[in-house]
Amino acid sequence: MESSQDLGDEELVALCQQGQGHYFEILVRRYMEKAFHIAYDFTRNTETAKDLSQDAFLRAYANITRFDGRSSFYTWFYRIVVNLCLDHARRRGRVLWESLDKTAEEPGRQRQLVDSQHQPDQEAIAGEASRRANATLESMPNKQRTAFLLRNQEGLPIADIAKVMKTTEGTVRVYLHRAVAALRQSLVEFV
Amino acid sequence: MEKRVTSLQGACEGYEEDLVLYYYAETGASERAAIEQHLAQCLRCRKFIDDLGRVLPQMAPKPELPQAFWDNYFRETVAKLDEQAARQNWWRRWFTPMNDWLVPAFGTIAIAVFAIALMLEKGDFKSTAETAPVNIPAEVLVDSNQLEFFKSMDILESLSTLEEQDGAKPARKTSHIENGHSGQSVA
Numbered sequence: 102m103e104s105s106q107d108l109g110d111e112e113l114v115a116l117c118q119q120g121q122g123h124y125f126e127i128l129v130r131r132y133m134e135k136a137f138h139i140a141y142d143f144t145r146n147t148e149t150a151k152d153l154s155q156d157a158f159l160r161a162y163a164n165i166t167r168f169d170g171r172s173s174f175y176t177w178f179y180r181i182v183v184n185l186c187l188d189h190a191r192r193r194g195r196v197l198w199e200s201l202d203k204t205a206e207e208p209g210r211q212r213q214l215v216d217s218q219h220q221p222d223q224e225a226i227a228g229e230a231s232r233r234a235n236a237t238l239e240s241m242p243n244k245q246r247t248a249f250l251l252r253n254q255e256g257l258p259i260a261d262i263a264k265v266m267k268t269t270e271g272t273v274r275v276y277l278h279r280a281v282a283a284l285r286q287s288l289v290e291f292v
Numbered sequence: 293m294e295k296r297v298t299s300l301q302g303a304c305e306g307y308e309e310d311l312v313l314y315y316y317a318e319t320g321a322s323e324r325a326a327i328e329q330h331l332a333q334c335l336r337c338r339k340f341i342d343d344l345g346r347v348l349p350q351m352a353p354k355p356e357l358p359q360a361f362w363d364n365y366f367r368e369t370v371a372k373l374d375e376q377a378a379r380q381n382w383w384r385r386w387f388t389p390m391n392d393w394l395v396p397a398f399g400t401i402a403i404a405v406f407a408i409a410l411m412l413e414k415g416d417f418k419s420t421a422e423t424a425p426v427n428i429p430a431e432v433l434v435d436s437n438q439l440e441f442f443k444s445m446d447i448l449e450s451l452s453t454l455e456e457q458d459g460a461k462p463a464r465k466t467s468h469i470e471n472g473h474s475g476q477s478v479a
Contacts, residue, residue: 122373126370126373129366133365134362142352151368155372159373163380231350234347234351250352253348254352281312282312284347
């Protein structure tokens with residue numbers, strides 16, 4: 102099985118389609134971190150991100166025979182992850198965003214901030230900026246947020262994001278710019 | 293509290309979208325060269341790019357998870373996949389041997405159900421027509437009375453025809469109706 106680790110995604114998919122399902126485990130190992138991180142970007146919750154990304158693997162495996170190779174496996178799979186995350190957000194009404202500066206609110210962290218000379222203000226301001234930015238991210242339309250998260254957080258090229266979102270590259274560029282513009286707007290008072 | 297840590301100012305008009313794409317390395321070679329030429333002489337846009345570089349990488353940082361988390365994640369996922377495969381196999385075991393007759397059987401049942409539904413629907417229609425509440429507007433009732441009249445006229449005409457065929461003269465009562473309502477019949 103060691104040499105099978107070197108097989109490409111499409112070869113592994115083909116083997117799964119021929120009934121050798123155990124090859125799917127290699128795809129799980131290959132994409133589990135990416136899938137988890139995408140789900141985490143959307144949900145900001147470790148357990149939910151784990152459940153959603155694992156569901157994505159189950160769904161991908163159940164539909165592996167439908168994968169026709171017109172797109173790469175990972176864009177097909179990321180689409181499943183993103184759709185599950187958006188469905189989850191719809192079911193919950195809004196995406197729950199935990200404060201990014203959560204650590205700053207921990208007692209130990211607070212003490213450390215009080216002890217230092219110049220840090221407290223700066224940390225508090227950075228925390229406020231993060232809260233504002235994340236509130237903006239939360240209130241963004243789903244497509245803008247998806248484009249932003251896939252580019253900024255996951256580093257997907259715009260061409261691949263367009264495939265994941267089943268839209269044109271031009272549209273993704275617009276979504277991305279609008280997302281960044283909205284974030285800029287939300288942080289403008291911190292000038 | 294002084295708010296002077298994170299700044300993110302606007303770029304020159306018409307450059308912002310290009311600069312965002314430039315930041316993400318999503319511009320072509322010629323666009324890139326043009327932007328770099330502009331950046332070389334524009335402090336405001338250079339500041340914009342610097343701000344993007346400072347703020348965007350800090351957005352929604354990923355949690356640092358131990359290797360044990362990933363090992364557990366992998367084990368759980370594989371277990372769930374096995375469970376799913378077992379469920380699918382259970383269905384296959386039950387339904388695969390039946391495939392030869394399952395489709396025709398379901399087809400026959402579907403046709404039978406469809407036929408019964410059609411028959412029931414017809415019955416319902418009849419009973420609905422029979423038991424429908426009489427709520428007919430006055431104008432329609434007048435029209436229906438006229439229809440009744442014309443129906444009786446048809447019967448009388450048929451009677452006249454029969455009488456003519458028999459060589460007998462039409463009855464008085466009949467001719468009265470004919471004179472009053474139908475010139476054609478009088479002639």
